[in-house]
Amino acid sequence: MRTDHKLWGMGENGLILAGVLISVIFWLLEASNHVIFFADSDMFEALFAPTWHELWMRLTVVVAFMAFAFIASRIVKARRRAEDAANRALTEVDQVFETAADGMRIVDREFRVLRANETFANLVGLPKSKIIGRRCHEVFWGDRCDTTGCPLTRVLNGDLDVEYDADKVRPDGTSVPCIVSATPFRQPDGTIVGIVEDFKDISERKRAERDQQESGERLRELTAHLQSIREEERSRIAREIHDELGQVLTALSLDVRWLHKRLPAEQGELQEKTRSMGELITTTVNSVSRICSELRPAILDDVGLSAAIEWQAGEFTSRTGIACNIQTEPPEIKLSEELSVAIFRIFQETLTNIVRHAQASEVDVHLRLTPRDFFMRVSDDGVGMEATGAQKMDSFGLLGVKERVRGFGGELALCTGDKGGACLDIVIPTPAIAAGNKEAPALAGHAA
Ligand SMILES: Nc1ncnc2c1ncn2[C@@H]1O[C@H](COP(=O)(O)OP(=O)(O)OP(=O)(O)O)[C@@H](O)[C@H]1O
Numbered sequence: 001m002r003t004d005h006k007l008w009g010m011g012e013n014g015l016i017l018a019g020v021l022i023s024v025i026f027w028l029l030e031a032s033n034h035v036i037f038f039a040d041s042d043m044f045e046a047l048f049a050p051t052w053h054e055l056w057m058r059l060t061v062v063v064a065f066m067a068f069a070f071i072a073s074r075i076v077k078a079r080r081r082a083e084d085a086a087n088r089a090l091t092e093v094d095q096v097f098e099t100a101a102d103g104m105r106i107v108d109r110e111f112r113v114l115r116a117n118e119t120f121a122n123l124v125g126l127p128k129s130k131i132i133g134r135r136c137h138e139v140f141w142g143d144r145c146d147t148t149g150c151p152l153t154r155v156l157n158g159d160l161d162v163e164y165d166a167d168k169v170r171p172d173g174t175s176v177p178c179i180v181s182a183t184p185f186r187q188p189d190g191t192i193v194g195i196v197e198d199f200k201d202i203s204e205r206k207r208a209e210r211d212q213q214e215s216g217e218r219l220r221e222l223t224a225h226l227q228s229i230r231e232e233e234r235s236r237i238a239r240e241i242h243d244e245l246g247q248v249l250t251a252l253s254l255d256v257r258w259l260h261k262r263l264p265a266e267q268g269e270l271q272e273k274t275r276s277m278g279e280l281i282t283t284t285v286n287s288v289s290r291i292c293s294e295l296r297p298a299i300l301d302d303v304g305l306s307a308a309i310e311w312q313a314g315e316f317t318s319r320t321g322i323a324c325n326i327q328t329e330p331p332e333i334k335l336s337e338e339l340s341v342a343i344f345r346i347f348q349e350t351l352t353n354i355v356r357h358a359q360a361s362e363v364d365v366h367l368r369l370t371p372r373d374f375f376m377r378v379s380d381d382g383v384g385m386e387a388t389g390a391q392k393m394d395s396f397g398l399l400g401v402k403e404r405v406r407g408f409g410g411e412l413a414l415c416t417g418d419k420g421g422a423c424l425d426i427v428i429p430t431p432a433i434a435a436g437n438k439e440a441p442a443l444a445g446h447a448a
């Protein structure tokens with residue numbers, strides 16, 4: 001909006017013109033005065049050749065008129081410029097408001113909508129005419145609207161910037177997730193006369209987050225499924241090797257022993273051959289049983305988790321020379337098959353990591369089952385995670401551990417152990433233990 005700036009009905013040029021006109025009229029009147037009243041000169045002389053005294057007086061008055069006209073025109077010009085600048089700023093603000101990517105509205109202290117932009121109108125699905133003048137919550141409803149917890153009252157009470165997430169409901173009943181930020185709307189003197197609200201529609205972001213979460217969950221389910229298939233496959237292979245190969249090797253060993261006994265004493269070379277064949281078969285039987293145990297330790301099914309962990313620790317110590325101290329509370333812990341296998345595999349991965357990365361000489365293992373949860377801590381006295389850098393893009397061991405633990409609703413924590421090396425803690429809550437434990441031996445074991 002633009003107003004014409006005038007002083008006594010005149011613009012800046014009009015004022016200068018008026019100054020000139022008044023000066024000319026004054027000159028004429030003064031000359032006429034000398035011709036008519038004083039009669040001391042003719043008109044030409046009075047106009048163009050006045051006395052020095054007269055000339056000095058007339059020029060002083062003319063300069064005063066012109067100076068006054070000039071100053072008045074400057075004032076008008078300055079006012080016009082200030083108003084132009086204010087109008088330009090207002091237009092720019094209008095444009096920013098109207099073309100903002102976020103829905104925006106301004107409400108007064110009674111929460112009536114004073115103004116709303118096009119994006120806001122589209123967001124709520126109403127024309128502006130049906131928005132302006134209505135109470136804010138009648139247009140876009142949130143669960144804290146019209147209550148003492150309304151964030152807008154905080155703005156009116158002096159909070160400079162209030163931001164919150166809310167599911168806002170449109171008049172047609174559909175809801176839209178938004179990030180709302182509210183700031184005071186002030187008069188030039190600083191008085192708060194309302195609130196400016198900005199609504200960022202985050203439906204797309206929420207949908208993307210949901211999709212990402214869903215695909216993460218599906219991926220986790222797939223990983224768990226693949227792991228259980230892998231375990232089944234390992235068990236099946238272990239069983240087949242044990243049954244098929246084990247029986248054949250036992251029969252072979254008996255036959256070789258039978259042959260060895262029946263060979264005459266003078267057949268020393270043949271006796272030696274059958275003896276070494278017997279030894280070879282015994283070694284093979286041991287290898288087969290070791291492979292079977294590595295594939296699926298029978299001890300895990302037969303005796304329980306703590307015994308299986310102790311057995312695995314013994315194997316580890318005899319293979320690597322690294323001492324392994326185990327502490328179990330209660331002494332015997334039996335969990336569901338699924339959970340036992342998961343914990344056992346996590347333990348195996350942890351030991352493998354210690355051999356590969358830790359340069360440790362001692363490992364402490366702590367297993368604890370309480371009515372609340374199952375806890376396992378494996379710590380070493382090696383160089384520690386920080387020295388080796390646990391965050392590697394191409395390593396999957398700990399990632400697999402994390403996924404296994406999360407599959408049971410548990411938590412994994414990596415930290416520094418008492419002896420300065422790496423420490424891995426896992427906690428599985430009791431509901432997961434009970435759920436995976438159809439006969440509930442875990443809790444029974446604990447109660448014992
Ligand atoms: N006991 C440990 N002491 C020191 N660093 C460790 C220990 N355990 C793991 N790390 C560090 O954490 C990293 C990640 O371990 P993770 O088991 O995920 O991967 P990886 O063992 O390197 O490879 P893989 O995928 O074959 O298991 C390791 O590369 C190592 O730097």
Ligand SMILES: [Mg+2]
Nearest residue numbers: 352353397398
């Ligand atoms: Mg590893």
